[in-house]
Amino acid sequence: AKVWPGGMPETFCTDHWRCRFMSPTKGSPIEHAQIIALLKHIADQGFDFIKTENLYNFDGKIGYSLGQGE
Incomplete structure (x- = not known):
């Protein structure tokens, strides 16, 4: 779902x-x-952020789960 902008x-x-x-x-x-x-x-823009995570590829393969629709 698109949240920002628009x-x-x-x-x-x-x-x-x-x-x-x-x-x-x-x-x-x-x-x-x-x-x-x-x-x-x-x-x-007045938004808060509470957490960041860096996602990495390993040996050319994604090392994280894909989100819905990815």
Whole structure:
């Protein structure tokens, strides 16, 4: 479900959500500076964040569970 930006009103029935920030270039790693910039943007919009997890590939295979619809 899309929550932000332009999310559906029915998604605001809880007080926290999960998002997965992926590299725009498939296979390229995300730099820590990109994560920090994204979290700053989220905070600047008035949203709070409570947890981060970095997801990794190992030997070319994903090392994490896929989300619904991925």
